[in-house]
Amino acid sequence: MPTKEIAGKTIEVDAEGFMANPNDWSKDIAEALAEEIGIAPLTEGHWKVIEFSRNDFSATGEAPTLRRITKQAGVPTKELYKLFPKGPAKKVALVSGLGKPTGCI
């Protein structure tokens, strides 16, 4: 598995840059990843989504879908598109240190 320097740490990632191990994640890493995909600095709105997603992942073992974030964390889908433009489901998972969301097809 390839590794990558993120926020001064060597982190295992997959071919598309999603972190291999969610336990390697830290808030500094989230900021660095947000910078890379052009959504830095992270605001309160971002953190609400990231924290929900990480908690949900530890409960279910999967990165949440947009529908789930909207329903369970109360963040409207439109807002998710503003916070994480162009493919929010993937970007939320990336910044939250979760693997790439599994497509259902």
Added chain:
Amino acid sequence: MKKLVILGAGTAGTMVANKLSHMLDLNEWKITIVDQDETHYYQPGFLFIPFGIYGPNDVIKPKRDFIPAGVEMVMSEIELIEPDKNQVKLVKDGRVLPYDFLIVATGTTPRPDETPGLHNGEWRKSIHDFYTFEGANALAKHLRTWDGGRLVVNIVDLPYKCPVAPLEFIFLADWYFHKMGIRHKVDLTLATPLPGAFTKPRAAKLLGNILEEKNIKVVPDFLIERVEPDKNVIVSYEEEEVPYDLLVTVPLNMGADVIGRSGLGDDLNYVPVDKGNFLSTKHDNIFALGDAANLPTSKAGSVAHFAAEVFVENFMRYIDGLEMNHEFDGHANCYIESGFGKGILIDFNYDVEPLPGKFPLPGIGPFSLLQESEMNHWGKMMFRWIYWNVLLKGKEMPITAQMSMAGKWA
């Protein structure tokens, strides 16, 4: 007597009822199957109705014809599943069905009312669907007199039933309008929440090329927020607009409402199960099969079929307190109609994406994998006979439940 209750007499429920009625000792077991609809629809056939290839009578038969002797069939809506009491409450006569084991096979249905503007005054006028019997027939009627314009196929969200069907629809539409002599007056567009034609890379590439060859436009990463029927546009959450004259929607799919009411489902009313053996993650005497389960694979009859084979083997062990030692691999096998009498075959599972090669089928095959051929089209047409006469009745098929790498070019 031990009691097995099966909810839903669709593809998965019917197959399992047939298989288990032979495998279980009916002196010891009472099997009851519940459904609210008398008619069994051959759902893969809905795709062909809008283009006049199949008529309404080609896709319907009475459900009772496929329920084996010795299995009680109850026609009723389901009021509530009560896992803590091991019973199911029915609407009809307030009947209560106690169970030792429950199989949930209540499927998934399109919900056009979940998208603002979709299910309004233009429904079945300039906005159509083809995933329901009524929708497919209404669209057939509409297309007979449609004289061209912008036809947009939009997938609302994932997961949805039979993931290749929207592509097949648009391939067949291309063929149909050629045949009608109006292809030059028709713009074909696929607006999809996926990043391309399909999720799995090699199939996405092939299908993307075919779309391009047929001059079909793809709008990727398009997650619809609303329809504005007065302006004839669909609008994404990013405020991207796609104009249409005829919108063919694949509405949001959800599992049965009774699953949600009974606290058995996820956000879309699908039952969370172990993806290898279909046992509910919450209740050790409830299984979910077919589209009703939250398996990370295609919602399709072929998956239900392979899953049913694995399930019955495991179930016969589980009821005797033995470990379930058969593991489902997510096997799916789909014929994709590509128009002009040709088709493509794909065969894949949880881990192996659709690959090119040959698909061996004793006595009939081989079929070509991940490339167009006339043989694949005939495979698809032949499948309707197999479905009614072999598959639903739970008879042996010459395809293994586990995906095989034989013939595939890895």
